[in-house]
Amino acid sequence: MTIQAAHTFLNLSKVAQSINETRGSNDKVKICADYFSSLEDETDLMLAAQFLGEGAFSNISGKRASVGSRTYSILAAELCEIDYDKVFKPSKTALGSSSETIEKLFTNIPEARAKWFPQDLTLKEVEAIFESLQAVSSRADKQEILTNAWTKMSPLEVKYFLRIMGRGSLRIGFESKSIVSSIVKAFKKSIEDVRYVHMITGSLGKTAALARNDQLEDAQFKLFQPIAFMLASPIESRTIENYTDYLAEEKFDGMRCQIHVKGNEVRIFSRDLNEITHSFPEIITFFADRSLPGIVLDGEICVYKNDTIMPFQHLQKRMGLKKPSKKILEQHPTILISYDVLFYDGKPVFEHTLLDRRALLTELSKEYVFPVTSQYPISHEDEIEMLFDQAIAHGNEGLMLKHKQSTYEYGQRRKSWLKVKKPGGSIDTVMMYAHAGSGKRGGTYSDFTLGISVRNDDRYEEEFIPIGKAYGGYTDEELKKLNSRIKEITAEKYGPTLGLYPDIVVELEFDDIQVNKRTKANFTLRFPRFKAIRWDLSPDDVDTLIDIERLYENKLNQERLKQINNPSFVFK
Template sequence: MRAFADLLDRLIYTRSRNAKLKLITDYLRVTPDPDRGWAMAALTGELDLPGVKSAVIRTLIEQRVDPVLFRMSRDYVGDTAETVALLWPTPPIAPDPEPLSIAQAVDRLSSLSRSDAPAALAAMLDRLDSDERFALLKMATGALRIGVSSRLAKTALANGFDLDVEAVEEVWHGIAPPYTALFDWAERRGPQPTAADVPVFRPFMLAHPLEELRVDLKDYAAEWKWDGIRVQIVHVAGTTRLYSRTGDDVTASFPEVARDFTTPGVLDGELMVKGDAQGSATEEGGAASFNALQQRLGRKVVSAKMLAESPAFVRLYDILYDGDEDLRPLPWDQRRVRLEAFVARLDPERFDLSTVIAAEDFTALEGIRAGARDAAIEGVMLKRRDSPYLGGRKTGLWYKWKRDPLTADCVMMYAQRGSGRRSSFYSDYTFGCWTEDGTLLPVGKAYSGITDEELKRLDQFVRNHTTGRFGPVREVEKTLVLEIAFDSIHQSKRHKSGVAMRFPRIARIRTDKPAAEADTVAALERLIT
């Protein structure tokens, strides 16, 4: 645990990507199995210890220190694991002189029930110093937040042992932690793992923002960018899996899609649901807004009612494998022909094809894009016709051209401290719009879109205009207007205002506008598509 704690400490204070890669690489080279495998599982978000949750950790610390002191400290520090690691009292007896390994901690905590795990975790915390406690708690909860992505950790592994990172990514989800077969291959003790007969995840091909670039439609094909979740559907050896863009297995949330995909192959598409919360369908092939899809995300069990009211389907973009034939090296236009033939063999109620936008030139495409305001359309994708399917973002091959955001002038109502480097600032803002009777109702929450200087200005406003305190939340005078940009807006029964914004962010601080002139909920409702 000591070496892993040192690694996390250095990663937190290292900004350089190359420096982070070197730190992880050096750690993996000198750390024995299975500790380094479990460390990789923690760094990539693949470690799951169901008996240890944030609520358990809060209960343990509040049994040992004043709960008010803990909550005030947590509010200031901005991170539960760091707060608990610092406040945890030194036990009256000397700690166990034998160091605790990552493998020992994982084996112990993963084998216990939810009722027994808290006591075991407390005993481990008693044996550790503050840095090691921080590492254990971060690892156990799966919320590292140290500026290391899953891809970066896998790249460090590949760099450290002279492996191809795409080969590592390809078999990653077919090997369980602590990845013994992977490290055997890395150190030339075993064969290279393969994806044969295993429904593994392959890296998605991603796009760069188009920005000011104009492309020739003779070289690029245009498709709609749909507002669902990007999924990869894999059927191998009688088994189907659905993976999200981050490689998470989402099969359980969409069992009807997995059930109806029985043709061997690997497809790339956008998963959406038909109709909306009231069961009505939209014009473009029945695709509902993201808000309807959101009700199903993360569910391990989907009710029969939800399956009936919000059935899922996939709008297909690309094909990676046809049976066991790898089509990724083929250019896009050839893969498109193969995809069209593949889709013809699928259930049209569950799978359809994302159509290519017919436009004479880029100027015509601009007009088509400007007129698109369907709830399920997020923008336009531009794909080079001769591009192979390559994992990650490759310059010049695929571009995303998101539609212009909607905006509304809203009044700040509440503020909450942020996390990490923003933990000392009130950086998360709840804002509202007016009803017809003059009531201000919350319509969204945002924390992005502002500069560091603007963050300081808003933090100062919150501190100087607080009218009420509710734990970490402050209510403020309803006098400051924020211009909020958002991708779309939808009806929502979960919000008192009846609306929910998609991707809200702060566009401007409107000190020039009186709060009474901010937008109304009715005006937002007119933007619903």
């Protein structure tokens, strides 16, 4: 890589692909750190960190390209001169990825190749394309911008352009914490200093620039600028020496958020740092009426009706609405329940212990009257089961265990916060597609699309339709056996994806079932994972879409205890 070529989008795409094809996390970090070091221009460095770790726009910008998958997929089919329904959609189903599908088609179809004239676009030129996309609203305008951009890119660039535009993971086994590690390595800084600056700035690009310029100490927390959330680890993944060091708290069936308030100015941010203020006007009014001083709270948004926290499925009807209707507000009213305070009286308090932050939160909730969770001391491990059952009876997801002396450890999964949950259920599914793994799983098929039966369902012509993707829950030996069997039941091959004859049955465990009208089943599973490979069952034994619909309705209609009698919910 020459310094001159370092700032091109093609080079960033090659770096991302190289990271994807590299196994060890340290080796991945080195590739990224070397790349960051090669970027001479500060803006290029900021854009590179942003593109690799956040997306087309910084998390704190409030901007979105807002280009739907169907919009760019239809365009890709037109450029390839293929039928969208008969060729593109089956290819996408097989590969499990729109961006991967488009890269393969653009590479292999002569009609598409004839339209490409790669021009080594710079990072700044690609930034300008993203800016132009977010400035227009019609599908035609967005497709015109995409056409002009894609014809100047290679298929590899198009793939990463789409993944960056979508703001999701680049799916290269390299998340934001790895970008932080790369900044540390590239500019020889302390990991704690870089993590702290990333938290209070909310921007990987700004963090990289401050690290390079030896200005980390200049970073300051700003109200109404979201900070990275503290994360929890599954209790199964950690060993606890002394349970009395922890406090228990019921885990509500809602959406994690962060609320910034000062007087009548109120802004709410989701876990991915998106602003969601306009989706919850009743919460805005509630906090604006309390004339709070500058404060930042960490908490949970829940649908709360008739003194009861309703199932998450009710909250889904509120998510993403920029201006909910009067009817929606009446049917699915929300509240924000706080469980931590991060900023108060003009200064951050996340370096204080949980006990100190909790004491402050309790004092503030009494003075300004807003809902908070309750916390329970733990004297023995056996109490966790009792508290867990109590949480489930209240309709909550489970428990959180929080270390009394912990500070707010932004963006890390350690032992300070532990989550205690049980699966929402399990179903028997058939393996439909096997996707090649990356990183340490390179060379094996380790990601799988699982399906349910619609053989006797008049709504469908197929035998099976997808219900979820899973890539964990099996042992190395089981994976080896799976790959051996997959070779024998392969029906078709689409690049890194195999279409399989119905044969392997997997009991799939999940946290919840959610409505998703963009899927054939109209449902998706929340956090699906392997529970068991059922070599004893055949495809005739897998669950049906009707079974999924019944499970969903049962969860939706599950009776819940009213929160007015729940000591875990303090709102007086």
